[in-house]
Amino acid sequence: MGKKDVIAPQANKMSRRNFLTTSAVAAAAFAVVPRHVLGGPGYVAPSDRINIACIGVQGKGHSDIRDVSPGNNIVALCDCDETKIASLYKRAKESDPIWYEQLKKARVYSDWRIMLKHQKDIDAVTVSTPDHTHAPAAMWALKRGKHCFVQKPLTHTVYEARALAEAAKEAKVKTQMGNQGHSKEGARLINEWIWDGAIGDVTEVYCWTNRPIWPQNIPQPKEIPSVPLSLNWNSWVGAAPWRHYHPAYHPFAWRGWLDFGSGALGDMGAHIFDHPYWALNLKDAATVQASCSKYNDQTFPMSSMITYTFPARENMPACKLTWLDGGLQAPRPEELEPGRKLGDGGGGMLFIGTKGKLMAGTYGSSPRIIPETKMKEYVRPAKTIPRSPGIHEEWVAAIKENKETTSSFEYAGRLTETMLLGNIAMRMNKSNQILQWDGPNLRFTNSEEATALVTKEYRKGFELDG
Structure with missing residues (x-):
C-alpha cells in the first residue's frame, strides 16, 4: 500500500494532503474490527441496509451511486482522479444535502484493490469505470463474496464475460449489469x-x-505531458498495457x-x-x-x-x-x-x-x-x-429480499x-x-x-x- 491509494474519511474540504496518505496511516486505518463495533449502537442488519462501495464516481458512476443510496450505506468511494470525488461532493451538496452528509462518511480511495483488500464492512460493490477495469474490479469483489453491479458493457473481452458469469454463480451473490433499458x-x-x-x-x-x-481512428499521442497531481495514473491504466498519461x-x-x-x-x-x-x-x-x-x-x-x-x-x-x-x-x-x-x-x-x-x-x-x-x-x-422498478432498484431488492435480477451476470x-x-x-x-x-x-x-x-x-x- 502506498501513496495515492487511500484517502482518509472525509473532512468538509478535500485537499491534496488528505487525498494522499502514507502506507503506515493507511494500514492503521484498516485494523480488522467486528462489524457490530463498526456499526455501533445504531447498527442495522445487512438485510435492511446494504453497505455499498462504489468504484468510479463520475458520469454513470454518479448516477449509480445516487440510485443505490436510498435506504443503504455508502461506506466507500473509489476514483483514481480526486477531482471526480470533489465533483461528486459538490453536486451532492447542491442537490441533496442529506445525501452529501452520507457520502462524506465514506472512506475514499484511489485504488480499488486497496479498498477490496482492506475494508471489511463492504456487502456490495458498484463498478462504473472505463471498460478495461470492469472485469478485474468485479472479479476481485466476487472472490470476496460481494454483490456486484457493473456498468455496461459488462466486460472488455469475451473471455471475461464468461469468467464473471461463472464466478458470480459460484459466489452465490446478486449481480446486475447497468443496461437500464x-x-x-x-x-x-x-x-x-x-x-x-x-x-x-x-x-x-x-x-x-x-x-x-x-x-476514433486517431494515432497514439507522442507527447508525454505531466500527470495531473490529482490523478493516480497507475490505477487508471490498471490491467491495460502501460502507456504514458495523455488527455487523449x-x-x-x-x-x-x-x-x-x-x-x-x-x-x-x-x-x-x-x-x-x-x-x-x-x-x-x-x-x-x-x-x-x-x-x-x-x-x-x-x-x-x-x-x-x-x-x-x-x-x-x-x-x-x-x-x-x-x-x-x-x-x-x-x-x-x-x-x-x-x-x-x-x-x-x-x-x-x-x-x-x-x-x-x-x-x-x-x-x-x-x-x-x-x-x-x-x-x-x-x-x-413482471415489470421492473428500475435497474438499480432491482439489484438492491434482490440483495435484501433474495430475489433474482433480470440482467444478472x-x-x-x-x-x-x-x-x-x-x-x-x-x-x-x-x-x-x-x-x-x-x-x-x-x-x-x-x-x-x-x-x-x-x-x-x-x-x-x-x-x-x-
Missing part, C-alpha cells in the same frame, strides 16, 4: 408482442447507433481506444442489441463478419457494419442480426410513413418478421408495429413479464460475449472473413488469430484472478 416498459412490450406472433417469425434484425461521439485518454476519451474501451458496439450494444437478444432468445452466434471504415491498430474505426447469424432456437427460426454505427442505419422500410423517423435520434432497432415489422428507439423505447395502421389494429396481449455475460464477438470481427476486418464461432469452447473454428483476441494479457498486479 432492460428494465424499461419498452423492453417488455417488444418481448410480449414478438412472443405473441405480432409480426410472425422474426428472421432479420437491424440495430444501429449514432455513436461514436468521441475520437482521460477523461472520457478512452472509449475509442482498443486497450481501454469497446467502441460504439460496447457502449450502446448493451442498450440496443439487448432487446433482440432477449426477445428472440438468442444464445451463441454461429458466424460473425465485419466491414469497417479505415482504422489503425490503436483505436476503433469511425463506422462499422457487423453481421451475426444465429441458428434456430426451439420454436424460433434462424435469423440474421446486423449492427451499424458511425452514421450507418438500417434500410428504410417501405411500410414506414413518409416523414416518420426510423428509431430515434440516438439509434434504434428494426425487427423483420414473416407477417410484419416492428421498430423501436434506443433502449427499446416507444416500440411500434409499422405502418401505424397495423399498430392500431393489433390487439395487445396480456402483460406477462448469467444473462449479461451471454449478451456481452455475443456482442463483443463483433469487435473481434472488426479487428479481423482486413480479411473480410466470415468467422465461425464455437461458443461452448470460446473459440473460432476457422481462425486462430481471431481466437487469440477472445482474451488478453493483464498487467502485473491487476490480474483477473483477484
Whole structure:
C-alpha cells in the first residue's frame, strides 16, 4: 500500500494532503474490527441496509451511486482522479444535502484493490469505470463474496464475460449489469408482442447507433505531458498495457481506444442489441463478419457494419442480426410513413418478421408495429413479464429480499460475449472473413488469430484472478 491509494474519511474540504496518505496511516486505518463495533449502537442488519462501495464516481458512476443510496450505506468511494470525488461532493451538496452528509462518511480511495483488500464492512460493490477495469474490479469483489453491479458493457473481452458469469454463480451473490433499458416498459412490450406472433417469425434484425461521439481512428499521442497531481495514473491504466498519461485518454476519451474501451458496439450494444437478444432468445452466434471504415491498430474505426447469424432456437427460426454505427442505419422500410423517423435520434432497432415489422428507439423505447395502421389494429396481449422498478432498484431488492435480477451476470455475460464477438470481427476486418464461432469452447473454428483476441494479457498486479 502506498501513496495515492487511500484517502482518509472525509473532512468538509478535500485537499491534496488528505487525498494522499502514507502506507503506515493507511494500514492503521484498516485494523480488522467486528462489524457490530463498526456499526455501533445504531447498527442495522445487512438485510435492511446494504453497505455499498462504489468504484468510479463520475458520469454513470454518479448516477449509480445516487440510485443505490436510498435506504443503504455508502461506506466507500473509489476514483483514481480526486477531482471526480470533489465533483461528486459538490453536486451532492447542491442537490441533496442529506445525501452529501452520507457520502462524506465514506472512506475514499484511489485504488480499488486497496479498498477490496482492506475494508471489511463492504456487502456490495458498484463498478462504473472505463471498460478495461470492469472485469478485474468485479472479479476481485466476487472472490470476496460481494454483490456486484457493473456498468455496461459488462466486460472488455469475451473471455471475461464468461469468467464473471461463472464466478458470480459460484459466489452465490446478486449481480446486475447497468443496461437500464432492460428494465424499461419498452423492453417488455417488444418481448410480449414478438412472443405473441405480432409480426410472425422474426428472421432479420437491424440495430444501429449514432455513436461514436468521441475520437476514433486517431494515432497514439507522442507527447508525454505531466500527470495531473490529482490523478493516480497507475490505477487508471490498471490491467491495460502501460502507456504514458495523455488527455487523449482521460477523461472520457478512452472509449475509442482498443486497450481501454469497446467502441460504439460496447457502449450502446448493451442498450440496443439487448432487446433482440432477449426477445428472440438468442444464445451463441454461429458466424460473425465485419466491414469497417479505415482504422489503425490503436483505436476503433469511425463506422462499422457487423453481421451475426444465429441458428434456430426451439420454436424460433434462424435469423440474421446486423449492427451499424458511425452514421450507418438500417434500410428504410417501405411500410414506414413518409416523414416518420426510423428509431430515434440516438439509434434504434428494426425487427423483420414473416407477417410484419416492428421498430423501436434506443433502449427499446416507444416500440411500434409499422405502418401505424397495423399498430392500431393489433390487439395487445396480456402483460406477462413482471415489470421492473428500475435497474438499480432491482439489484438492491434482490440483495435484501433474495430475489433474482433480470440482467444478472448469467444473462449479461451471454449478451456481452455475443456482442463483443463483433469487435473481434472488426479487428479481423482486413480479411473480410466470415468467422465461425464455437461458443461452448470460446473459440473460432476457422481462425486462430481471431481466437487469440477472445482474451488478453493483464498487467502485473491487476490480474483477473483477484
